[in-house]
Amino acid sequence: MSENISRRKFSFKLLVEGKDDLYVTATIRDAHQLPDNFEIVDCEGIDKMPDQIVARIKLQRPKINTIGIVLDADKDLKARWDSIRDTLRKENYEVPELPEKDGTVIAGIDRNPTVGIWLMPDNLQLGMLEDFVQYLIPESDLLRPYVGEVLRKIEGLNIDSLYNPQSHRAKAFIHTWLAWQKDPGTPMGLALTKTYLDHNAELCLRFVSWLNRLFNPY
Incomplete structure (x- = not known):
């Protein structure tokens, strides 16, 4: 794993709920040799994530070009989605009514950064x-x-x-x-x-594809 997981110089940010999310995501990034071009930010809990999202949206381009959001669907996927959707709509984003199976990516209007959302585990089911x-x-x-x-x-x-x-x-x-x-x-x-877990499992490859769409679209 890269020694420096979070680098503030990056204009690409990936917001996650906690340290476990951070280390799992960083390990997947390194296992698939993705460019080390985004900062993974531990938001220290779901309750702090809306403020973290809005704060980075307001920085706008060129300081922030792209924001990824990874959070648990938990026991009510629709409620979790609606909560994030409401946060983004207040910042002038057009957000679909339901998350996309392979991860959602939303273009920013005017100076707003692009935003991507992944609901754990797979954008379709309840869970974490x-x-x-x-x-x-x-x-x-x-x-x-x-x-x-x-x-x-x-x-x-x-x-x-x-x-x-x-x-x-x-x-x-x-x-x-x-x-x-x-x-x-x-x-x-x-x-x-340690390869106890398989980073080439189908769901992990879908997650990697979403990261690439978000942070390495070209």
Whole structure:
């Protein structure tokens, strides 16, 4: 991975929710040898992202040419999309009613920068970064079914202190799977580097294609 993940000199910005998103995205960028031409910005949570988006839009060209936005769909994809859509429409963007399957790219009007949006995991389903990463588990993997089996058994015990299966199962799944690898507890980004995860999985290639459309269109 590049030593300097975030370089403020870049006029291309990719806004992400947190550090896990940052490291996974940076590792995918490097694995596919994309140009190191955009700054990945940790917005430190979804609540801060609207202000981060607006602040960079207002810088306008040439300081900011392109803004990418990566965020979780979570439990209500339409509500998440409508929230981002409302933010951008207030800044004079024409945003489609629904996200595009392969990631959305919206041209800026006048001096506004181009904006791209990717809703984790795949712009179509509910979920989060951890759901995206699950899709990168190799198809030949032998541990995946056992992780699911173990989680189902634990969830059936109705333990008060247990994670919420409705909202945190993806996190429990991927981190259990990572705990069973040769180097237990490897972070998601490093798991890509160690090739525990497949950066050539179909969903990852779609994400890379969106990054290229956004930051390397020519």
